Amino acid sequence: MLTPAEMEILATSFVVAAKALLVLPLAIAAAFALSRPRLPGRLALDGFVHLPMILPPVLVGFLLLMLLGRQGPLGGVLHLAFTQNGAALATAVMIFPLLVRSIRLSFEATDPRLLDAAAMLGAGPWDRFLTVALPLALPGIVAGAVTAFAAAMGEFGAVITFAANIPGVTQTLPLAIYAVLQQPGGEAQAMRLAALSLALALSGLAVAEGFQYWARRRLSR
Amino acid sequence: MTLDINLHFSRGAFRLEAQLSLPAGITALFGPSGSGKSSLLAAIAGLARARGRIALDGEEMQHLPAHRRGIGLVFQDARLFPHLDVRANLLYARRRARQPRQLEEVARFFDIEGLLDRAVTNLSGGEKSRVALARALIAAPRLLLLDEPFAALDGIRRSAFIATLLEAQRAFGFSMLVVTHDIAEACALAGHVVALKQGRVVASGAFAQTARTPEFQALLDPRDVGAALPPAALVSGHAAGPAALWLRADQVLVAAARPSALSARNILESRVRAIVTEAGGSRLVELDSPAGPILSRLTPEAVDALALAPGGTAWAVFKAHAI
Numbered sequence: 001m002l003t004p005a006e007m008e009i010l011a012t013s014f015v016v017a018a019k020a021l022l023v024l025p026l027a028i029a030a031a032f033a034l035s036r037p038r039l040p041g042r043l044a045l046d047g048f049v050h051l052p053m054i055l056p057p058v059l060v061g062f063l064l065l066m067l068l069g070r071q072g073p074l075g076g077v078l079h080l081a082f083t084q085n086g087a088a089l090a091t092a093v094m095i096f097p098l099l100v101r102s103i104r105l106s107f108e109a110t111d112p113r114l115l116d117a118a119a120m121l122g123a124g125p126w127d128r129f130l131t132v133a134l135p136l137a138l139p140g141i142v143a144g145a146v147t148a149f150a151a152a153m154g155e156f157g158a159v160i161t162f163a164a165n166i167p168g169v170t171q172t173l174p175l176a177i178y179a180v181l182q183q184p185g186g187e188a189q190a191m192r193l194a195a196l197s198l199a200l201a202l203s204g205l206a207v208a209e210g211f212q213y214w215a216r217r218r219l220s221r
Numbered sequence: 222m223t224l225d226i227n228l229h230f231s232r233g234a235f236r237l238e239a240q241l242s243l244p245a246g247i248t249a250l251f252g253p254s255g256s257g258k259s260s261l262l263a264a265i266a267g268l269a270r271a272r273g274r275i276a277l278d279g280e281e282m283q284h285l286p287a288h289r290r291g292i293g294l295v296f297q298d299a300r301l302f303p304h305l306d307v308r309a310n311l312l313y314a315r316r317r318a319r320q321p322r323q324l325e326e327v328a329r330f331f332d333i334e335g336l337l338d339r340a341v342t343n344l345s346g347g348e349k350s351r352v353a354l355a356r357a358l359i360a361a362p363r364l365l366l367l368d369e370p371f372a373a374l375d376g377i378r379r380s381a382f383i384a385t386l387l388e389a390q391r392a393f394g395f396s397m398l399v400v401t402h403d404i405a406e407a408c409a410l411a412g413h414v415v416a417l418k419q420g421r422v423v424a425s426g427a428f429a430q431t432a433r434t435p436e437f438q439a440l441l442d443p444r445d446v447g448a449a450l451p452p453a454a455l456v457s458g459h460a461a462g463p464a465a466l467w468l469r470a471d472q473v474l475v476a477a478a479r480p481s482a483l484s485a486r487n488i489l490e491s492r493v494r495a496i497v498t499e500a501g502g503s504r505l506v507e508l509d510s511p512a513g514p515i516l517s518r519l520t521p522e523a524v525d526a527l528a529l530a531p532g533g534t535a536w537a538v539f540k541a542h543a544i
Contacts, residue, residue, distance in 0.1 A: 116268050117300040119287040121360060122317030127288075131313070135304045219303050219342070 017152035019088030061161025106140020139215030150204025249411035293362030318360035454512035
């Protein structure tokens with residue numbers, strides 16, 4: 001079974017990933033905006049959203065430090081560097097493109113003409129978004145969130161750079177694996193943590209797939 | 222209801238200009254594909270941008286977004302919301318309407334009471350059309366637009382849906398503008414017609430008169446050339462009263478003497494008004510019958526053999542099932 005230290009690592013990972021998922025509404029908004037073909041500045045927004053995917057994660061962490069570190073322009077207001085919320089923020093930035101990509105696909109897969117039909121029944125723009133676009137994209141949103149949660153548990157470079165590797169605070173699974181690998185004879189412990197990490201990631205993917213299968217059947221009864 | 226339109230817009234190389242004034246009742250927006258019918262409908266609905274003026278009963282609405290115009294639209298593909306069941310689809314419209322109709326009343330009228338708890342993905346084509354029409358009407362729109370509402374239906378379901386639409390119009394008393402490229406549908410439904418060609422209105426007015434004009438006949442496929450006849454004067458297989466019946470020139474026989482012992486139920490003594498030579502060499506015989514003008518397409522040999530000439534008498538003969 002899991003040792004107390006492993007339980008603490010697992011709990012930290014869960015809390016950091018859960019906090020990172022608070023970025024979901026922003027991801028939904030960005031995904032919906034990007035799914036509109038006539039949005040002005042769409043290419044620029046698209047590029048910006050995908051930046052964390054292309055940049056080295058360490059660089060993302062470093063940029064966050066520049067911005068939010070003690071000397072950074074926002075560092076005086078937001079004390080996030082080397083905190084658990086900071087780890088969640090770095091994780092959120094990293095999973096953001098992943099979320100936007102999968103949610104955007106499900107917005108694009110829903111028939112835009114249904115929104116016209118809703119307008120002709122008297123529904124305004126917000127009403128159409130909340131009652132037609134969002135429910136139809138929900139399976140994709142949940143699947144994207146589950147996948148992103150699994151990915152969030154494995155985030156490394158940006159987190160260790162911006163929030164450091166503090167046991168009980170910012171030490172998530174991959175950071176713990178890294179830490180034990182630094183010690184002589186830590187391989188056995190690392191193997192246990194790696195197996196745990198793999199099991200979590202696989203079950204996350206399975207949940208996402210299962211939910212999508214269920215939702216697809218529900219919408220095409 | 223009166224609808225005044227003075228709109229123009231461009232989509233790439235296509236340009237549409239329409240200046241119209243439509244009366245209450247049913248108007249058909251008729252024209253070949255690519256004539257701009259659906260684009261004009263979308264502009265009236267507020268779903269597509271257009272410059273100019275749209276006034277419904279004198280109230281200008283060109284600046285209003287689609288959801289604030291109080292206009293209903295039934296699409297060719299029913300566009301029911303797949304995440305809601307039939308009842309929830311109807312309630313979606315009812316909750317947002319200013320003066321909604323009773324759900325039970327509308328459901329009973331369209332015979333969809335038994336479907337209310339069904340998923341919309343589980344309906345047949347005809348059921349979908351009826352639910353879509355019910356959903357649009359439950360909001361009691363000031364004007365109902367229909368974009369090729371019969372295109373997705375096969376023959377029997379199509380005539381059944383036309384009958385349903387006519388009954389609904391009589392029962393609920395709304396005005397509608399129906400886009401169609403099918404002359405028989407336009408004829409069965411509409412008291413009024415607007416003919417579009419390449420983005421221009423080429424003819425507009427009461428259906429029976431407008432359909433006789435050369436501008437209108439020029440829009441028709443040669444096989445569709447014909448005339449509108451009032452159903453009352455004819456023996457036809459139609460139960461629910463269509464506005465008029467479209468009799469194609471190819472389906473009318475001409476006899477020089479009164480035929481007897483014939484299965485055809487419609488034999489109308491007529492006067493030959495004119496004989497026109499068509500592009501392919503065939504002759505279009507215009508007959509004045511007691512039911513109104515009738516066209517018949519004959520070969521030159523038939524015209525000679527019967528010695529047909531303007532002013533002479535001839536009998537127009539056609540089967541009840543031809544209309």
